[in-house]
Amino acid sequence: MKKLIVFLSLMLPSLTWASFFAVNDNIFVDIDSGTSTFTLEFNKTPDFFTVDEFGRQANAFQYYIYGDQSLSYPNNYDAIIRGGEMHLSADTLRIRKPTPSSGDAGSGGWGAIIAEVPWSLDGSTLSFTVNTFLLTSFVTDKGVFKYDLMTTEWGRMTSHISGKFSTSALSPHSSPSPVPLPSSFPLLLTGLILFSWLGLANKSGKHKKFAA
Numbered sequence: 001m002k003k004l005i006v007f008l009s010l011m012l013p014s015l016t017w018a019s020f021f022a023v024n025d026n027i028f029v030d031i032d033s034g035t036s037t038f039t040l041e042f043n044k045t046p047d048f049f050t051v052d053e054f055g056r057q058a059n060a061f062q063y064y065i066y067g068d069q070s071l072s073y074p075n076n077y078d079a080i081i082r083g084g085e086m087h088l089s090a091d092t093l094r095i096r097k098p099t100p101s102s103g104d105a106g107s108g109g110w111g112a113i114i115a116e117v118p119w120s121l122d123g124s125t126l127s128f129t130v131n132t133f134l135l136t137s138f139v140t141d142k143g144v145f146k147y148d149l150m151t152t153e154w155g156r157m158t159s160h161i162s163g164k165f166s167t168s169a170l171s172p173h174s175s176p177s178p179v180p181l182p183s184s185f186p187l188l189l190t191g192l193i194l195f196s197w198l199g200l201a202n203k204s205g206k207h208k209k210f211a212a
Helices: 002-015 083-089 185-211
Strands: 022-030 035-042 059-066 077-082 092-096 113-122 125-131 146-153 156-165
Touching: 022 146, 022 156, 035 059, 059 083, 077 083, 083 092
Parallel strands: none
Antiparallel strands: 022 035, 035 125, 059 077, 059 146, 077 092, 092 113, 113 125, 146 156
């Protein structure tokens, strides 16, 4: 039993459920003005400025804006919106090329900075506006583009969507919404470990009894 307690104490920190994730998001493309307005709602007010010893923000997000999808990763993206650099850029949000790696501080291995745009936070909702054609030239006949979104907490992914489309007056519907990782998973995994161990312990005890 002591070995089990030690084992679970080592496992549980890595299984702790993250408390930060995206609840809803939308990108509205104004075709007339050529701008895209991003609205990203989190489950709580985010902390973009506290970092750990590895330089990872307490809370961060990243948009991957698709370009030519016939290309391989990461060249299939036209732009990367780097919420993980907000502790460095302060009141602006950095947008980078996917390749080649710039090597500058906080780039995360992504390319040169395309633009820096101001952002605002109202409670748990972040918003910012970008020139659409700074992001991508690959838009549909309805003026929208495809993207992925990820949120992280201390560098660990907490929610993710893939292959979502922005919206416009010509294309008002977009799905799915960001999906947070299931909060029951850590408890489920720990429970399975515990029951498996107890099962083995019971079998071992029975074998010893019969052998006696």
